[in-house]
Amino acid sequence: MNRSVIPEVAILLCTYNGQQYLSAQLDSVASQAYPHWFMWVSDDGSQDDTLSILAEYRSKWPNECLSIVHGPRKGFVANFLSLSCLPDIQADYYAFCDQDDIWEANKLQKAVDWLQTVPADVPALYCSRTRLVDADNHGIGFSPLFEKPPIFANALTQNVASGNTMVFNHAARLLLLEAGKNVDVVAHDWWLYMLVSxxxxxxFYDADPSLRYRQHEANVVGVDLSWSGLWFQFRKLWRGHFREGNGRHIRALRVLHARLAPENLETLNRxxxxxxxxxxxxxxxLKQSGVYRQRLSxxxxxIAAAILKKI
Known part of the structure; x- marks a missing residue:
């Protein structure tokens, strides 16, 4: 796709029974300093007032900039992948959007500023740290700060790119299209991080938070840094979830092996x-493959997963 004189951003919002926080999210999108955007929403079968809220915003937003489609009803990963692969959506840049966050006013502007420094034919992905807030939008901390390079050797074993912060160019979107909407992966955002890297x-990982990431009881995915959260992660590892997910990702990446950079294909094989x-x-x-995570823990x-053959 040729880059527009003024680049347009397609915001890809997936919803499911999101009436409680959806209006606040839509208002934060409408308040963006970067005004050149339009939104596509894929609703996954909401039974609350989500569709009514969306219809209200569609009627009051100008220039028919909000379109609504029905999702595949197979969970959030399938919903985001399906929306990402919808051929009717064409833009210079694309931004994943969750239904319950609050975007900072400069979120899109910061992402577009960086993306414009990358040639249009090079896949590019912007992501950032997040400010954690409770259900009532009161600050409770920040997501972990990652300081090591966000490269493929990291992406194989860890996702540092939270989907709700992601903005990516059309070259990156083409990789999602090539992989297809039915690819079997753990998460849409982790998959895009692996593809682009x-x-x-x-x-580019921005250490400056670009949104308020709401933590509440209905979160499908959240950030839990407590001891109970760490114990939950260990239990998932022990039960084989990490190993099973790695297997799914390896199989998915094999399909696109011809697109992987030679050094990254070697990392994958090792x-x-x-x-x-x-x-x-x-x-x-494991050492020779060069894979790593961002923090010592x-x-x-x-290493523990490798010793237990849970990798």
Whole structure:
């Protein structure tokens, strides 16, 4: 796609029974300093007032800038992938949007400013840290600060790119289209992080929060840094969720192996081989693959997973 004189952003919002916080999110989008956007919403079968709220905003927003479609009703990952692959949506840039956050006014402007520094034919992904708030929008902290490079060797074992912060260019969107809406992956945002970093693209992680990430009881995915949250993650690892997810990602990436940069294909192959070997070769192979997580605790858990053959 040729870059417009004034780049347009397609905001991709997925909803499901989101009436409680949806209006606040839509208002924050409408208050963006960067005004050149339009929104597509995929609703996954809401039974509350979500569709009525969307219809109200569609009628009051100008220039028919809000379109609504029905999702596949297979969960949030399938909903986002389905919307991302909808051929009717064409833009210079694309932004994932959750139904219950609050965007800072400069969110899109910061993302577009960085994306415009990248050639249009190079896949590019902007993401950021988030400000955590409770159900009533009171600040309760920040998501972890990541300081190591957001590259493929990190993306294979960790997602630092929270989907609700993601804005990406059309070259990155083409990778999603090539992979298809039915690809079997753990999360749409983790998948895009792997695709862009793996296929010679650029990923920028902004340490300055771009939105208020609401933490509440109905969160499908949230940020839990408590001891109970860490224990929950360990239980998932012990039960094989991490290993199973890695297997799904390896299989999905194999389909696009011709698009992976040579060094990233080597990383993928080394990682895939190491995870199925016996203990010592498994640990050596993990080291040789170069995969890593952002923090010491994460790397220690990665080693523990390798020892337990849960990788």
């Amino acid at each position: 793996g296929c010679g693209g650029k990923v 990682f895939a081989i190491a995870r199925d070997r016996w203990l010592i070769p498994r640990l050596v192979g 994460g790397n220690l858990s990665l």
